[in-house]
Amino acid sequence: MLKRRMLALMLSVVCCGGAILAGCSQNQGAGTSDAVTSAGGKTGNDVQEGTGADSGGDTAGKNKLAYFFPLTGDNMQYGEMLMRGSELAVELFNKENGTDYITEFNDDKGDATEAVNVANKIVSDSSVIAGLGSYASSCAMAAAPIFESNKLLLVSPAASHTDFPGMGEFMFSCVMSQKYEGSEFAKELYKITGGKKLAIIYQNTDQGVLATDLFANEWENLGGEVVAKEAFITGSTKDFTPILSNVKNKGAEIIYASAAYNEASQIFIQAKSLDISAQLVGPGMCLKKELLDIVGDKADGALILSSIPYFSDNVEDTEGLDDKTRTFITAFKEKYGEVPDGFAAQAFDTTNILLDCIKKVGTDSEALRQEIASIREFNGVSGYNMAFNESKEMIKGIYVYELKDGDFVRVDQ
Numbered sequence: 001m002l003k004r005r006m007l008a009l010m011l012s013v014v015c016c017g018g019a020i021l022a023g024c025s026q027n028q029g030a031g032t033s034d035a036v037t038s039a040g041g042k043t044g045n046d047v048q049e050g051t052g053a054d055s056g057g058d059t060a061g062k063n064k065l066a067y068f069f070p071l072t073g074d075n076m077q078y079g080e081m082l083m084r085g086s087e088l089a090v091e092l093f094n095k096e097n098g099t100d101y102i103t104e105f106n107d108d109k110g111d112a113t114e115a116v117n118v119a120n121k122i123v124s125d126s127s128v129i130a131g132l133g134s135y136a137s138s139c140a141m142a143a144a145p146i147f148e149s150n151k152l153l154l155v156s157p158a159a160s161h162t163d164f165p166g167m168g169e170f171m172f173s174c175v176m177s178q179k180y181e182g183s184e185f186a187k188e189l190y191k192i193t194g195g196k197k198l199a200i201i202y203q204n205t206d207q208g209v210l211a212t213d214l215f216a217n218e219w220e221n222l223g224g225e226v227v228a229k230e231a232f233i234t235g236s237t238k239d240f241t242p243i244l245s246n247v248k249n250k251g252a253e254i255i256y257a258s259a260a261y262n263e264a265s266q267i268f269i270q271a272k273s274l275d276i277s278a279q280l281v282g283p284g285m286c287l288k289k290e291l292l293d294i295v296g297d298k299a300d301g302a303l304i305l306s307s308i309p310y311f312s313d314n315v316e317d318t319e320g321l322d323d324k325t326r327t328f329i330t331a332f333k334e335k336y337g338e339v340p341d342g343f344a345a346q347a348f349d350t351t352n353i354l355l356d357c358i359k360k361v362g363t364d365s366e367a368l369r370q371e372i373a374s375i376r377e378f379n380g381v382s383g384y385n386m387a388f389n390e391s392k393e394m395i396k397g398i399y400v401y402e403l404k405d406g407d408f409v410r411v412d413q
Contacts, residue, residue, distance in 0.1 A: 083105050269295055
């Protein structure tokens with residue numbers, strides 16, 4: 001039933017699912033973050049500039065793509081990969097098209113208030129074509145009103161909250177919405193397991209609650225039973241044994257850990273130590289090498305559901321990959337010395353969607369908004385069957401992986 005198709009089929013990467021959602025406050029005060037741009041290395045504690053030349057790009061002096069990601073803090077691993085995928089996309093586009101667009105990377109620290117500060121800074125810069133961010137839906141949603149009121153595009157490679165695209169005409173998300181991802185995850189898992197008794201252990205955040213409700217509702221609509229929904233506090237809960245003991249006592253046959261890789265890994269390991277025989281399952285946030293580094297082979301048998309693929313370090317046969325994906329992987333490895341992950345691929349796709357539209361209609365915000373809104377199908381590297389719907393939401397196919405011998409192995413579907 002299982003087949004090791006490491007990267008050949010898995011290389012349409014990123015997104016998912018995985019923002020930590022906080023409130024959506026708007027602070028019109030001046031931004032305080034530093035930034036880094038394309039001409040070189042870090043110019044401040046909070047900002048980095050990426051690839052490209054120092055000037056030019058298009059009319060009216062607009063030549064900058066301004067990003068905001070968590071480059072420090074608990075989610076910096078995600079922010080780092082998002083930054084690299086973005087930086088590489090601009091570098092390759094400039095090389096191919098003879099352009100000189102530059103990148104600016106701001107550190108929102110995974111904090112909604114800091115995202116507001118960064119947003120105010122970005123919209124005050126007349127050289128900015130568009131804002132792109134963040135990893136966390138909470139940060140993207142906090143920044144959204146500022147971009148909308150200034151009629152500047154905000155395109156997110158990772159904000160999966162259902163409400164984000166509807167927060168304004170200038171808001172776009174290039175990741176699969178939770179509304180669709182949660183439902184499709186439930187369908188795939190139901191098909192694999194036959195709809196057994198399910199327990200969900202989830203982050204006690206706005207996003208965690210939303211994702212859990214969407215998954216649970218679809219599971220029950222399919223005819224399955226949800227025997228428990230247990231919340232934990234992100235960053236604080238280390239001992240999951242009381243929660244795991246509770247779901248075990250309730251007869252759970254499947255435990256879905258709706259959590260990032262660091263906490264999902266502990267849930268998996270602690271479940272095994274308690275001799276829990278239930279099928280362990282995690283979301284796309286777990287498709288990280290860091291999870292493998294933590295669990296080794298202690299979580300073998302766990303399943304991961306994702307709208308983004310996994311890039312393996314052990315890929316030898318690239319037969320079946322399209323030229324775009326091959327170019328992306330090769331260039332990423334040459335530049336950064338490692339294999340990209342799904343988040344890097346998602347940022348790569350998001351940036352290329354914007355750059356392709358700029359190439360067609362220029363840098364005017366309204367023209368860009370209309371052009372992006374007209375896109376339906378998109379052939380990228382961060383997923384398969386990728387398409388936008390009329391609500392500006394990205395739809396993708398779902399991957400299923402099994403942890404086997406300390407690695408991710410794709411499951412035939």
